[in-house]
Amino acid sequence: MKETSGTQFAPGARLTIQAVKEEHSELSKHLCSKYFDFFPLPLMVVNSHRQIVFSNQAFLKAFGVDNLDNFLAKRPGEAMGCIYSTTGENGCGTSAHCRECGAVRALMESILGNVNAEHDCQLLLKSGTDTSAKDLRVFVSPWEAGDDTYYVVTLMDVEDEKRRRVLERIFFHDILNSASGSSGLIDMLLDEAPEEMKETIGVVRSSLFGMIEEIQKQKQLLSMERNEFTVTAITLQGLEIVKSISLEFHSHPKTIGKQICVDNSSVNVAVHTDLALLRRVIVNMLMNALEATPRGGTVTLGLRKEDGKAVFWVKNRTVMPESVKLQIFKRSFSTKGHDRGLGTYSIKLLTEKYLGGEVGFSSEESDGTIFWVKLNQAEPIPD
Incomplete structure (x- = not known):
């Protein structure tokens, strides 16, 4: 091992080229290494000194070489041509610039903690007289091979x-x-x-x-x-929100020739939730209903209390075909053509992932189509 001390970030010590060749020879016999070329992403294996011991063909192809001998025992930045890999006294990882390098950070986290690590990395690469930029996502995973631990580094181009x-x-x-x-x-x-x-x-x-x-x-x-x-939850009066949206959308272009009304049986239910997200959910239900409603039709909004829950609902008279019902809430499905289909998907995403509620619908000849969102009722304020 070559002992070094000059570093402004990661350790500078390295194994000799002969020691790395011996590691490469041992890894080449390992069953796993024979499958690395099946991976379409550039992949390399480094030792605990961050020196390249092995790689797949995708890595060699990405950096324009035919044989790993060109990279063996180098560190990743040196192999890829990072402009800062030669500024540190002991190469890649040892300069002040390397403190902000996502690739070095991911490697050090994995080596020191024996854990999987992931960081984004912005590199400036020099090839001859040309300089280019690369945006990479770097994944590092420890690999126990025999008595030694190596680190599998996978590179994903996220430019x-x-x-x-x-x-x-x-x-x-x-x-x-x-x-x-x-x-x-x-x-x-x-x-x-x-x-x-x-x-x-x-x-x-x-x-x-x-x-x-x-x-x-x-x-x-x-x-x-x-x-x-980021969800910001506050206590809201549900019926006030329903009424304000109804009033606001009377002037919306999709409402021309149609009616919007709030159901007379609606009751106020307090909810503790994010105002912007709740509005977005109700607006999306309303927009879908308006788009499905012919001129002269009516869309109804309502709010009811059900088993300690607040149920916001929107109804229109048009009934969906069975083929449409089976695909509601899929991200890219739409009855309105290609590159559409975010409305019902976003209702489900917002309600279930961010508001902690439930979403559903019914579409029958007797009642028309009703979309509903069910949220927890706000806890009463103690006296």
């Missing part, structure tokens, strides 16, 4: 995912700002416009409201699927 997230943030931020600004201008115009123009401006205003609602829905759904949403 497309990272770029998409950046574009989504820019898109949602910019378009919501523009739409909100337009909404304010329309409100000012509505106050100043002559009477004969107010109806037309009102239609434009309602169309813009519908667009903002749809953008907010998509933004929220994406954050929830990625587990990035």
Whole structure:
């Protein structure tokens, strides 16, 4: 072993190339190593000094070499061409830059804790005179092979995912700002416009409201699927929410020629939940009902108490075919064409994953179609 001390992060000590070749020879006889080439993702095996002992063909192909001899005994950053792998006194993992490297962090967590580890890693790679960027997700798992422990490092390219997230943030931020600004201008115009123009401006205003609602829905759904949403629960009066949504959607474009009403038998039930999410669930049920309702039809909202639960429901008279009933709540299923189908899926996702409730529906000739969401009633405030 070559003993070294100069490091600003991970240990710098290494095994000699001859010792690593001996490790490689032993691992080559192991049954598991014979299956690594079946993995489509780049994979390497490193020793406890973070030196490459073995790899699959996908790793060699990703970095343009034919033979592992080019990488044997090197550390991952040195093999991949990280621009910082030569700045530390003892190579990859030992410079100040390496403190923020997800690959080194994942390796050290796995080596020190004998656990599986995962980190994202942004690399700048130099090949000749060219420099390129790589966004990787690095997975590290300990592997007991004989008397020694090695670490299987798998690399997943997440460049497309990272770029998409950046574009989504820019898109949602910019378009919501523009739409909100337009909404304010329309409100000012509505106050100043002559009477004969107010109806037309009102239609434009309602169309813009519908667009903002749809953008907010998509933004929220994406954050929830990625587990990035934080639930903020407060005690709410359920019937007030139902009535406010009903009133708000009287001017929505999908309501033109249709009626929205709140069922007269509805009762108020207090719930302790997230206001934005509950609104989103009820709005999605309402939007689905409006889309299924022909001109002249009515959509009814309601709230009832049932076995200590608050049951929010939305009803329309159209009955779904059996083939549609069997696929409700699937993520990409829709009766409205391709690239749709997020409405009922998001109802289920929001209710069951974030609000701790139940969701269901019925669709029969006698009652029409009813979607319902059942949440726990709020605990009474002690005297």
